[in-house]
Amino acid sequence: MTQVDPGIIAAWIDADPDPATRDELRALDPELLAERFAAPLTFGTAGIRGPVRAGPNGMNIAVVTRTTAGIAAWLQGRCLGGSTVVVGRDTRRGSESFARAAAEVMAGACFRVVLLPRPLPTPLVAYATRKLGAAAGIQITASHNPPEDNGYKLYLDGGAQLVAPADREIEKLIAAAPGATSVPRQPVEASGDEIVTSYLHRVATLPRTPQRNIRVALTAMHGVGGETAVAALRGAGFTDIHLVREQFEPDPAFPTVRFPNPEEPGASDLLLSLAAEVEADIAVALDPDADRCAIGVPAPGGWRMLSGDETGVLLGDHVLRHTTGDRLVATTIVSSSMLGKIAAAYGARYAETLTGFKWLVRAGSGLVYAYEEAIGICADPHTVLDKDGISAAVVACDLAASLKSANSTLLDALSTLMDEHGVHITAQVSRRFASLHGIADAMARLRGAMPAEIGGEQIEVTDMLTLRGQRRTDAVVLRGRHLRIVVRPSGTEPKLKCYLEAAMDDNSPGSRAAASKLIDAGRTFAASL
Structure with a gap:
């Protein structure tokens, strides 16, 4: 376990605005405490997700406050200070207090905040961000993650999810944000039903x-x-x-x-x-x-x-x-x-x-x-x-x-x-891991022993980590004449995902049988990873 400077831990606890999470951290044994501070939550698919718990790598008011402060600084750095920001939420654990914190931090940074009136679907935030010409939209949600999780989704660009390099730029500003109790907050009244x-x-x-x-x-x-x-x-x-x-x-x-x-x-x-x-x-x-x-x-x-x-x-x-x-x-x-x-x-x-x-x-x-x-x-x-x-x-x-x-x-x-x-059959094989290290090891094993043949088809391999530009990603594409397999880590869950497709030229019984056979071969390959 990586050692964490006790001063960093003490400073975080002192600056945590929520007495419940302060007490939670103080009650942890040293090993669990170090794990909470090992690494902060980072932006994945359009935001952050994690278990609702105290510390930098959980979803809590301190993390939401500093995350929002980083986003506000990023917007201000692009001459968008004073713009409109939409904030919404679902009904997961902590969502109401997290949404309130995000709205008040944005208001404290002098943005015009539209706080949606009650728990609403995520698409309402995307819609409102575009409809109102807002500089950003924030939805507190972990979508379909397990019950213990919550998350923070961010929209920019007229209601589209953020992409690189904005995510990494915002992360740097979050890291530079002051302790949560030092971030200004201003009360916000919820909006009416006009957007709905x-x-x-x-x-x-x-x-x-x-x-x-x-x-x-x-x-x-x-x-x-x-x-x-x-x-x-x-x-x-x-x-x-x-x-x-x-x-x-x-x-x-x-x-x-x-x-x-x-x-x-x-x-x-x-x-x-x-x-x-x-x-x-x-x-x-x-x-x-x-x-x-x-x-x-x-x-x-x-x-x-x-x-x-x-x-x-x-x-x-x-x-x-x-x-x-x-x-x-x-x-x-x-x-x-x-x-x-x-x-x-x-x-x-x-x-x-x-x-x-x-x-x-x-x-x-x-x-x-x-x-x-x-x-x-x-x-x-x-x-x-x-x-x-x-x-x-x-x-x-x-x-x-x-x-x-x-x-x-x-x-x-x-x-x-x-x-x-033509008949097109698709399937997915997912392997759930206890940690991200298991996923990285599985991808490394695949890259170290790429298959030449699957299901009787010769395979051409494209490692998308070797590509340049926006198509570069951590994925491997295995393609035969009729079979395609894409292997990649999930962007939202601790899973390794294998996507299978068998595509034939017609919809005859023989083609359907051949496609099913190829999918079975793909499943066998995926299970071996």
């Missing part, structure tokens, strides 16, 4: 067809999206909505799910059970901060959740079918390549970016749609430059209603896309 009302009016315009005759089953996964999602769907004309009551009210303990993420096995079981019970046409699962949306459908063997890629290509096709002109759609290097073929069929442009919406929303001009396989969808980039589970749910229901009116289903539409563009 404006957002709901916008979402109501997103459906592109007149059909509304569907029954919807919905879960908010114990998060903050339920009330807003119901209002958005009803405003768009979808009124036959059935709720998973056990998961509707916000609850930071997430009592019915081990991990509050619709992608996790079992997380959507209550939703699918309700959908079957009420004979719904579509099931919608939001993650806790409602920036992600997963879709469930009735299938021959019972209800199932669509993958992020299945939902992504279905909604991408729907958007392109109902838009014209010079259009760009985008996805990431780990998502299905089918979207590119769909775009070509509509005469639209297509782009692939690194993972994350901080890159997707910067894919180029004319962006009308973007998605990533991790159930993230940007269906209205003109107003929300980030993934948005609420607007995605509205567009998905619009598509489902349109298909129902033609005696078709989402699975029928997916089959049609594969008939037109």
Whole structure:
């Protein structure tokens, strides 16, 4: 364990404005205390996340205060002092006090602060930042992380997530910030509902067809999206909505799910059970901060959740079918390549970016749609430059209603896309590690012994750490004729992720079997890492 200067620890404790976290640090044994000070939380995907606990590498009022002071200094250094800053929150442990601290620090630095009136979905902060022309937007949330975590998400650039080098520049200013009790704070009154009302009016315009005759089953996964999602769907004309009551009210303990993420096995079981019970046409699962949306459908063997890629290509096709002109759609290097073929069929442009919406929303001009396989969808980039589970749910229901009116289903539409563009099967294998060191070791082992063949296909390897510019990242791409595997560390969780795709030229039984065989080979390879 790295030794930490006792003076640094004492200074931090003396400057911690929260007596509970001061007492927590004083009660720790020397080894645990040193671990809390070993390294501060650093910016990952658009902000910081960590366990709610005392010390520099936890989420607490002192960390939030100094982080906000660093952001305020960065904005002032770009002649943006006095600008508007939006602050929002979810209902995780500490979120209310963290949001209040962030708002008051910004006000103390002479920014005009719009503090959203209550816990609201993350897309509302992205929307408000863009709508108000704010210099920054701050959302206190850890999205779908485990219950013990919280986080701090930052928007810049008209409502887009921050990217390098701004993140590293801000980190330096955070490190230089004074002790938390020395950071000026000014009381802030919460705003009214004007932003929420404006957002709901916008979402109501997103459906592109007149059909509304569907029954919807919905879960908010114990998060903050339920009330807003119901209002958005009803405003768009979808009124036959059935709720998973056990998961509707916000609850930071997430009592019915081990991990509050619709992608996790079992997380959507209550939703699918309700959908079957009420004979719904579509099931919608939001993650806790409602920036992600997963879709469930009735299938021959019972209800199932669509993958992020299945939902992504279905909604991408729907958007392109109902838009014209010079259009760009985008996805990431780990998502299905089918979207590119769909775009070509509509005469639209297509782009692939690194993972994350901080890159997707910067894919180029004319962006009308973007998605990533991790159930993230940007269906209205003109107003929300980030993934948005609420607007995605509205567009998905619009598509489902349109298909129902033609005696078709989402699975029928997916089959049609594969008939037109070939079978594309995607899968993900994730390994959870106790620490980041395990992930780094696994990546080092892979780079030290790159495979020449997987599943009978010769493999070409691209180590993206050797690239220059914005495409440089810690990932390895293994590509055969029909198989692609991307291996990378997660940006938000202690996981190593392997993304698999088998893409064939047609949708024949032989091609489907061959694609499944390649995916199995990819799983075997991923399990060996």
